[in-house]
């Protein structure tokens with residue numbers, strides 16, 4: 001499965017250019033799409049699902065060009081979890097999924113088998129008889145994910161799949177996506193850096209319709225090397241003093257007080273050390289670096 005985006009631009013009627021001449025080749029496995037609100041992620045995903053036709057540029061799935069009369073073939077290879085999804089409130093989880101499976105043309109027995117499997121994998125087995133409207137936000141999200149997985153697509157596109165999930169469920173869903181990506185392509189869009197760090201080796205970082213970065217997580221981490229510092233302070237008052245003086249990214253309570261993370265090209269003039277760089281550090285460094293340009 002190969003996905004190629006060539007020089008794609010999306011300009012809406014109100015002249016907002018949500019995607020601006022982007023190029024990307026999405027490889028096998030889980031590929032992260034990270035970006036702040038309004039970066040253009042959802043718009044790009046809607047293009048990839050064939051729902052939205054770009055104003056300019058070309059998209060290919062396994063060499064098949066979008067918009068050339070083969071979009072139905074393309075759609076059959078794709079599973080999509082949109083950001084907002086309201087599935088038949090009056091149906092039970094089981095009935096809803098069976099119905100969606102039928103619409104996708106999955107043979108009945110095979111469909112039931114898959115539903116059983118994915119309900120188990122998403123921790124929803126005991127909730128299968130509940131009506132959709134009775135589910136919590138996190139449960140609805142998981143049913144939404146199952147509908148995207150049900151036809152076992154070669155290309156799975158998931159928009160914020162972990163929204164509303166508690167930490168345990170979040171980990172469960174991340175693991176499911178990694179397992180599912182074996183031999184497939186999964187585009188995982190989020191603004192939760194931790195989700196990307198836990199699932200992807202490659203990612204694209206988007207801002208204002210363009211890619212600020214495309215490449216490996218490792219290379220992004222390397223960029224921030226030597227630029228992140230941690231200082232231990234006694235309390236929040238001291239932390240606030242540092243925040244005024246330096247570009248800080250996070251602070252955390254520790255047994256001794258607080259740790260403050262600072263981004264600086266040179267060593268700050270205080271007692272500090274260089275921590276192991278996280279993807280969040282590297283992402284924030286990238287954002288700051290690009291804002292300076």
Ligand SMILES: Nc1ncnc2c1ncn2[C@@H]1O[C@H](COP(=O)(O)OP(=O)(O)OP(=O)(O)O)[C@@H](O)[C@H]1O
Nearest residue numbers: 012014016018035036037038039040041042043044
């Ligand atoms: N149908 C539309 N008509 C006009 N403008 C739109 C439309 N859809 C999105 N936009 C605008 O395009 C830009 C990109 O929006 P998009 O939803 O793709 O961002 P996003 O990265 O998915 O954001 P979020 O993380 O908040 O979901 C925003 O400025 C948004 O207001």
